[in-house]
Amino acid sequence: MTDKDFQVDYIVVGAGTAGSVVARRLLDRTDATVLVLEAGQADTNPAIRDPLRMHELWHGAEDWDYFSVAQSHACGRRLHMPRGRVLGGSHALNATIYVRGNPADYDSWAARGDSGWSWRAMEPLFRRIERYDRDDSGVKGTAGMLDVLSDYAVDPIQKAIHAAAEQTGVPANPDYNSGVQDGVGRAQFTLRDGLRQTTADAYLKPALSNSRLTVLTGARVHRVLVRRGRAYGVAGSIDGRAFVASARTEVVLTAGAIDSAALLLRSGIGPAQELRAAGIEPIADLPGVGRNLLDHWLVPVIFGAEREIAHTPGLPHAQTQLFWRSESGLATPDVQPLHFSVPLYEPWMSGPANGFSLMAGLIRPHSVGRLTVAGAHGPTLIDPKVLAAPADLRRLVEAVRLCRQIGAAPALRAWNATERYPGPAVRTDSDLRDYIRRTVITYHHVCGTCALGTGPEAVVDPALRVRAVEGLRIADASVMPTITTGNTNAPTIAIAERAADLMAPAR
Known part of the structure; x- marks a missing residue:
């Protein structure tokens, strides 16, 4: 017997x-009733709104505060993997940077079995999302739901870094x-009037007065309920009180790359042999659940500066x-x-408070990780296998070298910039590799654990329906x-727009 039951069309x-x-x-697009279940609370923390206070949210109430298992190629460290536990999710914790991706990314998805994932099909979705402050290219959206800031004056130190990058041979972009990614330029942000704007702000909150919508915060979902091969609801708890919610049409998982996969596993949907070993009775044998864990990786290249660095309120530190x-x-x-x-x-580092960081980022990693769960009520075990592929270490060495060259370029001499880390003692390739292993961190971009496709490792089909379970989509x-x-x-926003088109085509 549960304390509370819900019945709606979509969960x-x-x-x-x-x-x-x-x-x-x-x-x-429909006349359906919709129940949204969010494990975190309302997004009332003032640090969420201020793009300069992002770091205050990590390890706090709004962060699931996940850590990886010990990483054998990163000095045995357990890496912090922040994930949003709040209305707005990880969009409430991130750096607000807006990047569509490369057209080739989506064409490679389409090659897995559905032209609906090609760049030609996805590009209009981005225009639907976007409300850019200006569009000189003619390829952006200016009437969408989500504000994107691109026209602003960067801080003086950022202007100098931009010039320094050009002096090392990186072209301005x-x-x-607009279609070509290569080069250095201003970041674009999901900000409005100097405040963070999440999709919860842009899409969900304006609909809260709709009588067909119910949003429950503090609602932790423990498992998907399946009967005779069809998902019919979820079970969970709110403030320790159990609830069951039933869906007449579909259950849609949008809990993120860690929690959507973990929820499937705890529900008995995943690699059958591994589930049994964890004490979970399998109800659908899907070997790909939790596999194909991908992320981007960052390595800090840090400089002290004698000239004072100022920060414009309402703009992030990474401009x-x-x-x-x-x-x-x-x-x-x-x-x-x-x-x-x-x-x-x-x-473990030390140095002056006045300085800047050129974070060497690897965005086409070869290393592939996975996640599992230690039982139906046990922790999620996250193993990104960072730097397991030798190519990743080699390319990060080149990225760090580039950042060191930028920091030493003439445009930054007026700031009396001094490299603190890796520092002058790190000279050889071997030294650099050791430094990278000691300092590599996540870019907070974990994805891929319920991959779409048509092959045996695919978890969802090209329409995002979970294989072997009807009425369940991711x-x-x-x-x-x-x-x-x-x-x-x-x-991720574009994926959600594509899912909506698949579930309820625009009228």
């Missing part, structure tokens, strides 16, 4: 980047979202970035350094079969 698990979009589109290819012949950029106008020291970053070239928030 959406997770009110983050994707869930907010799916719920809103279902309301707009005024708009990486410029670049896309670059670590070797010739690559089809897309594989490196994306982010430029933070603060020194991002690790706990619409978040977990369905990415390969990781996109750049930040994954915008592609």
